[in-house]
Amino acid sequence: MSLAADKPSGLDAFLAGFRAAWRSVLSYVLIGTYVGIAALAHDFGFSLWWTLLSTVLVWAGPAQVILVSALGSGATAVETALAVSVSSARLLPMVLSLLPLVRGARTRPRELLLPAHLTAVSMWIEALRLLPGIPRHARLPFANGLGLSFMVAAQVGGVLGYYLATSLPPLLKAGLLFLTPMSFLISTTRNCRLLMDWLAFGFGIFLGPLLAAWQLGLDTIWTGIVGGSLAYGIHRLREALR
Amino acid sequence: VSGELYAYLLLVLVGFLPNEIWRMLGLVAVRGVDEESELFLWARAVATAVLAGVIAKILLLPPGALAQVPPIIRLAAVGCGLVAFLLVRRSVLAGVVAGELALTLGALVHRA
Numbered sequence: 001m002s003l004a005a006d007k008p009s010g011l012d013a014f015l016a017g018f019r020a021a022w023r024s025v026l027s028y029v030l031i032g033t034y035v036g037i038a039a040l041a042h043d044f045g046f047s048l049w050w051t052l053l054s055t056v057l058v059w060a061g062p063a064q065v066i067l068v069s070a071l072g073s074g075a076t077a078v079e080t081a082l083a084v085s086v087s088s089a090r091l092l093p094m095v096l097s098l099l100p101l102v103r104g105a106r107t108r109p110r111e112l113l114l115p116a117h118l119t120a121v122s123m124w125i126e127a128l129r130l131l132p133g134i135p136r137h138a139r140l141p142f143a144n145g146l147g148l149s150f151m152v153a154a155q156v157g158g159v160l161g162y163y164l165a166t167s168l169p170p171l172l173k174a175g176l177l178f179l180t181p182m183s184f185l186i187s188t189t190r191n192c193r194l195l196m197d198w199l200a201f202g203f204g205i206f207l208g209p210l211l212a213a214w215q216l217g218l219d220t221i222w223t224g225i226v227g228g229s230l231a232y233g234i235h236r237l238r239e240a241l242r
Numbered sequence: 243v244s245g246e247l248y249a250y251l252l253l254v255l256v257g258f259l260p261n262e263i264w265r266m267l268g269l270v271a272v273r274g275v276d277e278e279s280e281l282f283l284w285a286r287a288v289a290t291a292v293l294a295g296v297i298a299k300i301l302l303l304p305p306g307a308l309a310q311v312p313p314i315i316r317l318a319a320v321g322c323g324l325v326a327f328l329l330v331r332r333s334v335l336a337g338v339v340a341g342e343l344a345l346t347l348g349a350l351v352h353r354a
Contacts, residue, residue, distance in 0.1 A: 116269045124289070173306065182320060186337040200294070224288040
């Protein structure tokens with residue numbers, strides 16, 4: 001089956017998206033990452049069903065780590081909600097820069113609810129890379145298939161991690177935690193096309209730890225706004241001088 | 243049982259809602275934003291910078307067991323991963339495997 005065919009059905013496009021996820025390293029990275037997250041949830045005394053449901057509802061690794069460790073160590077509900085929300089602010093620019101690619105001329109707003117909910121780092125990275133090669137009318141089901149497939153991978157990891165929690169050696173836990181920065185770093189550099197992307201990436205690498213060390217609060221949000229706007233501004237300036 | 247119910251209530255109120263609000267704000271803001279628009283481009287730059295910042299932060303101020311591995315080994319492992327990615331036909335898999343191997347070997351040597 002090829003998506004370049006005249007009119008692939010929605011189901012074909014959905015299945016193509018579902019399969020595309022398993023050709024991405026990020027599926028296997030998600031399994032490993034959620035082994036780590038579920039082991040953490042187990043250690044803090046959450047049930048397996050609670051852990052799996054948190055992946056369906058929250059669907060953002062760092063936010064889930066914060067949720068589990070904050071609630072598990074006795075933080076108040078308000079403190080936890082704030083910490084979760086601050087860590088997830090990146091989802092706004094991700095949704096903004098993904099959905100225009102997903103949407104077709106006749107897509108209804110409520111049809112965008114599912115791809116918006118499925119938007120997370122893995123899905124964002126692979127959808128930005130793959131969607132330009134998919135015909136416009138097939139993109140919505142393709143993106144849904146891709147995102148749901150990534151979620152299945154995460155749940156496989158979640159079940160494994162929950163039951164393996166007590167037997168994971170520390171070195172393996174360190175390796176699992178290293179999967180996220182290593183794979184995201186490589187996948188993001190692979191996606192950099194414009195000079196603007198490289199600049200945004202460079203500014204982010206530099207500003208992220210710097211602002212975190214300063215302890216301003218909201219450091220990831222400032223990293224994005226300052227680093228991203230600088231990169232965008234330089235891009236505009238270069239266009240104007242051309 | 244009420245404790246179990248309370249945990250699910252917390253999941254929705256403290257986990258789901260404060261997280262999902264950003265996606266819903268994005269969904270509202272995306273009306274009228276198309277691929278040609280400047281806002282679309284700016285949002286991509288912001289998202290890329292946030293992601294890069296988060297990656298750097300995890301590497302320099304890592305969570306849990308990763309903090310037991312010295313920073314120099316973490317950074318060297320990232321370097322190995324990037325070099326493998328560039329050398330082996332820009333394969334993400336090769337990069338991730340090389341990075342993980344370097345981290346594990348480094349940690350083992352350091353401990354010995």
